[in-house]
Amino acid sequence: MQDVVRQFVNLLFPPLCLLCERTLVQGEKFMCTHCLASLPHSHLHEQRNEVLAQKLSAVLPVRFVLSYLLYQKSGSTQKLLQFLKYKNYPEVGRVIGRQFGGRLQEKGYGEAFDVVIPVPLHPKKQRQRGYNQSEEFAKGLSEVLEIPYTTDWVIRKEASSTQTRKSRLDRWLNVATIFDVPEQEKVKGKRILLVDDVVTTGATLEACATALLEGGCKELSVGAIAVA
Numbered sequence: 001m002q003d004v005v006r007q008f009v010n011l012l013f014p015p016l017c018l019l020c021e022r023t024l025v026q027g028e029k030f031m032c033t034h035c036l037a038s039l040p041h042s043h044l045h046e047q048r049n050e051v052l053a054q055k056l057s058a059v060l061p062v063r064f065v066l067s068y069l070l071y072q073k074s075g076s077t078q079k080l081l082q083f084l085k086y087k088n089y090p091e092v093g094r095v096i097g098r099q100f101g102g103r104l105q106e107k108g109y110g111e112a113f114d115v116v117i118p119v120p121l122h123p124k125k126q127r128q129r130g131y132n133q134s135e136e137f138a139k140g141l142s143e144v145l146e147i148p149y150t151t152d153w154v155i156r157k158e159a160s161s162t163q164t165r166k167s168r169l170d171r172w173l174n175v176a177t178i179f180d181v182p183e184q185e186k187v188k189g190k191r192i193l194l195v196d197d198v199v200t201t202g203a204t205l206e207a208c209a210t211a212l213l214e215g216g217c218k219e220l221s222v223g224a225i226a227v228a
């Protein structure tokens with residue numbers, strides 16, 4: 001959109017903060033400065049999210065287990081994730097990725113990874129939604145950490161039927177074989193940061209991590225926006 005048109009549209013429909021609905025001022029995107037500053041950061045878990053670490057199998061050799069925000073039902077994290085996943089706001093993922101990237105950079109993680117990889121959505125689901133929310137998160141991280149992100153090193157093969165109403169074992173079996181690393185030579189020797197939006201059972205993330213580890217990456221870390 002041309003600047004003049006955008007200014008006119010903004011005049012008629014000023015963009016509002018997604019969280020508190022205050023009118024945004026110049027330089028603010030999707031969230032006002034106040035809401036951005038009061039996001040429930042998981043300070044204590046920034047370096048290692050134990051809940052997430054436990055969700056991933058104990059034998060999986062994961063280097064860093066990172067998460068950005070605390071998740072509370074009806075809290076601002078959940079609200080943001082709803083915009084990101086269900087209300088066609090892919091840019092929110094990028095904004096969150098940049099914020100998290102800044103924090104990781106401060107803590108010295110800038111040198112810890114060679115590449116960021118989002119957990120792939122099934123192609124059919126991605127077509128319906130129009131984007132992969134984890135990929136948007138990866139883009140924001142990649143920008144700030146100044147490391148590339150890629151979406152073709154690990155692919156998703158088939159739709160897993162719905163996860164609810166299945167036993168833990170069934171869920172695990174259901175997703176265990178859906179990821180594939182088509183060209184192992186790309187993955188070999190790399191330090192990968194695998195990222196997901198919100199982790200619930202951890203089964204999908206674990207299956208994707210396993211595929212990359214079997215593909216021969218040197219080190220695998222995981223990062224999530226939040227752990228439910």
Ligand SMILES: [Zn+2]
Pocket residue numbers: 017018019020021022031032033034035036
């Ligand atoms: Zn706000």
